[in-house]
Amino acid sequence: MVAAGTHTPHDRARAISVWAAALATGSFVSPVLGGFLARYPFAGTDTAGWRWGFLAVALLAVPCLIVTLTMATTSSAPTGRSLDWPGQITVAISLFALLYAVIQGSTTGYGGPDIIGAFVVAALAAVAFIIVERRAQSPLLRLDLFGNRAFGVAAIATVLGSFALLGTAYITSIRLAAIQGFSPLMTSIAFVILNGMTLLTAPLVARLLVRHNARWLMAGGFGLIAIGDLWAASIPAATMSLGLILPPIAVVGLGFALACRRSPPWPSTPCPRTWPGWPAAPRVCCATSASLSGRR
Secondary structure (H helix, E strand, C coil), X not given: CHHHHCCCHHHHHHHHHXXXXXXXXXXXXXXXXXXXXXXXXXXXXXXXXXXXXXHHHHHHHHHHHHHHHHHCCCCCCCCCCCCXXXXXXXXXXXXXXXXXXXXXXXXXXXXXXXXXXXXXXXXXHHHHHHHXXXXXXXXXXXXXXXXXXXXXXHHHHHHHHHHHHHHHHHHHHHHHHHHCCXXXXXXXXXXXXXXXXXXXXXXXHHHHHHHCCHHHHHHHHHHHHHHHHHHHHXXXXXXXXXXXXXXXXXXXXXXXXXXXXXXXXXHHCCCCXXXXXXXXXXXHHHHHHHHHCCCC
16 A cells, blocks of 8 residues: 555654554554553453453454445455465465474473474474465465565565564563562553554654665664663662663664654556555565665
C-alpha cells in the first residue's frame, strides 16, 4: 500500500515512518492497558488476568471490520495467484516442530527423544519447503530473490533487528516483573520508552532517510541496539531502580527506529510492482535492499 500510494522518496519515507509509528504505538499502548487491567479483580480473582487483553482486541476489531467492509476495495494480481498449499503446510510443520523443541526442551531437557525428533522434523520440513517452493508456480516465498546480495543482506538485517527488539522486550519484562517484582503497570513504563522512541523519532527518521544513505542509518541503529543492551546487561538485577534501566532501553528503542525503518524506493528494488498480494516480510526486504544499495 505504501508503494502504491507514494511516488517519491520523500513521500515514501514519510509514509513508512507514519506506518512504523502506528505499529509502535500499539506496542506500548497494549502493555499500559494490560497494566491497568491487572489492577482490578475479576471472577473472584485478585486481578483481571491476561484474558482481558483479548477484550481490547475485540473492541478494536469491530470498527476495523466496519471500515474494511465499507471502504476497502478488492484487489488482485494482474496475472492471478493461487494459494501455495504445499509451501504453507511444510513451513507450518517446520516452525511448529522447531518452537515445540525450543520451548519444551528448556523444561524437559534437549536430550529427550521427543525433542530430538522435533528438531529432525523441523529440519526435514524446512528442506521440503525449499524443494516445493522451487517448483511452485505461485510460491509463498520467492527463493530466487535471495540470489540478490542486497536483498539477502536486507533479509538478515530485518530478522536480526526484530530479534533484538523482541529479545530486549522479553528480557526486560522478566527482569522487572518476575525478578524485581514490579507491578504490570510499572513494568509497562519500560515498553513505553522502548517502543515510544519509534513514535517520537518518526519525523527525524523520515528526514534522515531522504538525506542520508540508509546503510549508514542501519549500521548506526544496530550499533545503538548493541550499546543499549550491553548497558542494560551491566546493571545488576538486584538493583531495584526502574530509573536506571530506562536510559539503556531508550537507546535500544532509538537504535531500532534507525535500523528497521527504511524508505522503500520500489522502482530500484528486485521486487517488481506486479507482485501485489505477496507476503509483506519479503516485500519489506525488497524495500530495504534498495535502500542499502543506495538507490533512489
